[in-house]
Amino acid sequence: MKRRSVTSHEVARLAGVSQSAVSRCFSPHASISAETREKVLAAARQLGYRPNTIARSLITRSSRTVAVVVSQLDNPFYALTLARASRAFQSEGYHLLLFLVSDDGDTTGVMSEILQSQAEGILMLAASLTTPFAQECVARSIPVVMINRTVDFTGVSQVSSDNYHGGYWAGSYLAGQGHRRMAFLNGLASSSTGAHRRQGFLDALAAQGLECWAEENGEYRFDKAREATRRLFVQPPYPDAVFAANDHMAVAVIETLRAELGLRVPEDVSVIGFDDTPIAAWPSYRLTTIRQPLEDMVAAAAELLLEQMREERLSPVQRILPVVPILRGSVQQRY
Amino acid sequence: MKRRSVTSHEVARLAGVSQSAVSRCFSPHASISAETREKVLAAARQLGYRPNTIARSLITRSSRTVAVVVSQLDNPFYALTLARASRAFQSEGYHLLLFLVSDDGDTTGVMSEILQSQAEGILMLAASLTTPFAQECVARSIPVVMINRTVDFTGVSQVSSDNYHGGYWAGSYLAGQGHRRMAFLNGLASSSTGAHRRQGFLDALAAQGLECWAEENGEYRFDKAREATRRLFVQPPYPDAVFAANDHMAVAVIETLRAELGLRVPEDVSVIGFDDTPIAAWPSYRLTTIRQPLEDMVAAAAELLLEQMREERLSPVQRILPVVPILRGSVQQRY
DNA sequence: CTGTTAGCGCCTTCAA
C-alpha cells in the first residue's frame, strides 16, 4: 500500500521556516535557535511528522541496521541468544533485520538479500556462510561475526565457546568415572561446533586408551535424537554413558531411556549434555553438562560487530570463550 | 562505517548504456532486449553491483518490510511462532525488522522507531499496544495484526485462539472428573489471553456450583511458576488440580510437585496446561493441555497482514481460532 | 526498446 506521509517540507511551510531548519531540528547536534525549534516541533506535532529513516539512510549512507541470520530458533539456546543480541543492538540504536535459514544451509538467497538490504553488519547465529559470500562481505567491508559456527575463511570474526575442551572434559570425566562404553550423539554434520566437541571427546578417550563405543547423529533435534537413542540401544551390551552434543538432545536421550528402554539415568546410563540451558537444571533431569557462557558470547559478538562497524578497516578476530562443566546428577561412577 | 558502493551509473558507463537500462535490467517486468541485458549483467557482475534497496524503497515508497514486535522469546511457543512468521513473510519477499520488548510494556520507544522505520505492517506477538499508537498506525494506514493479545481499540486486527473456551473446557473437564479443589495459575496480569482463560475457567466452575480454590500468578515464567506452586501448596488441604495458563508453567508445577512436595501427578494432583508445546508430549509429563493452532494462527495473521498491506483501506478483523483439548496423562479421575 | 528527465525525502555544504 502506498501512502503519502508527512514530509519535512510540509512541516517547514506550516512553521514558516525552511526545510533545512526542520531537518536540523531532528538532527542530534545541529545548531538551531530555541525559538525556531519550538515552532518546528509544534508544527511537527500538529502534522504528526516523523523523519523518514529511509531517506535519511540514503543520504547518510548508513542504515543503522544489522542483519541477523539464525537457524535453529526452536533450540532454546539460540532463542535466548537472539533475545540477548537484540537487546544489545537495540540499546545502541541499531535495528535488527531477521533472516531465518534452515539448518542445512542454502544461505545463498538470504545472503544476497542481506547484501542488497544495506545492512551495516551481519551476525550469524549457528548458521553457516559460504566462502564466496564471506569474500563479498569483506570486499564491501561489511563486518561479519559468527557465533558458534566456523567458516574456512580468515576474513570474518568468530565467537564460540571452547567446544573442543568441552568435549575433552566430557570424555575424560566419563572415563575417570569408570565408564567403558561411551557413545557420542552428534548434531548436524555441517556444524563445526559438533565436530569440535566430537574431536575433543574422542581425543580424551584415546588419551585413556579408549575408543568411542558408538556414534549417532541427532541433528540437534529432539525427535531425531530419540530415534538415534533407539539405534544406540538396540541390543546389549548397551552403552554405559552417552555424551550428547547439546542439552536438547541429552534430554531426549534421557526421556527415551526412561520411557522406552526402562533404563535409569544415571544408575544404568550416564548422560552429559552441552549448553546448560535452563532445562538442564530441572529436577527431572539434573543434567551434568558443559555451560557455554551465553551472555559473554553475545556480549563479545555484539561488541565486536559494533566496533567493526565503526572502524574503517576490519580486523577480524577469533574469540574462543572458556566453557565450564556443571556437575549435576546425570553421571554416576561405575566400578 | 561509510563505504561507497557500486552504483547503477558505474555499471551503465561500463556497459555503454544508460543508467535506466541498468535499472530496468533489475526490475521484474521491464522491457529490455536480450542483448543489452547481457551487456548490463556482465558489467554488473564484473563490478559486483547490487541494486540499493534503500534508494529503491525511497522512490517506490515501499520498504517491503514488516516490523515484528515480540515479548517472551524465551517461551518456546513464541519462538516457534516467530520462526513460522519469518518463513511466511520471507517467502513473500518481505523483510522482518525485529523488536524485542519486555513483558510489561514500554512499547512507546519501540513503536516510535517502528513508525520511523517505514515498515509497511506491524505484527505484534504477545506484545501489547497502547491506544494512542494504535490510532497513529491507523492514521498512517499501517496495518497492525496482533497475535494473542487484545487491544481496546477497533482499528487493529487480532488473531487469537479461543482462550475463553479453552479455559472453560479445563474447568468443566476437571469438575467432571471429580475434582473439587481446583487452583488456577495465571500468567501476566497485563495479558488478555490469561484473563480470558481465567474467566472461562471460573465460569465453568461456577456452572457446576464450584469456586476456584486458589489462585496465583506465575508471570508465564518457569521460576515464578515454581514459587507460585509452593504458595499454592503451603498446607493441606492441597488443591487436587491445577490449571496453568500455559504449558511452560504447567511443567514447572509438575517439577515442583514431584521434586519438592513429594506429590505425584496425576495420582495426587491433576495438571492441565495451555498451548501444546512439544514438551507437553514428553513422556515425563504427558501433559493434558489445550492446543493452540499455532500454524493456523500464524498463517491467518500473515495472510491478514499481507492482504491489508496490499489494500488501500484497512478493514481490521478479529479472528478467533478454535482450540483443541489434548488428553494425555496428567489428569486422573477423583472419586 | 532505449535514453532523457524528474523527482522520492532528507542531509549538508555554502553564503548570507
Place this chain on the structure above:
DNA sequence: TTGAAGGCGCTAACAG
C-alpha cells in the same frame, strides 16, 4: 543561526 541549492541511488513517466 538560517535558507538555498545540490545531490544520495534509484524508478517511472515521457519521447524518440
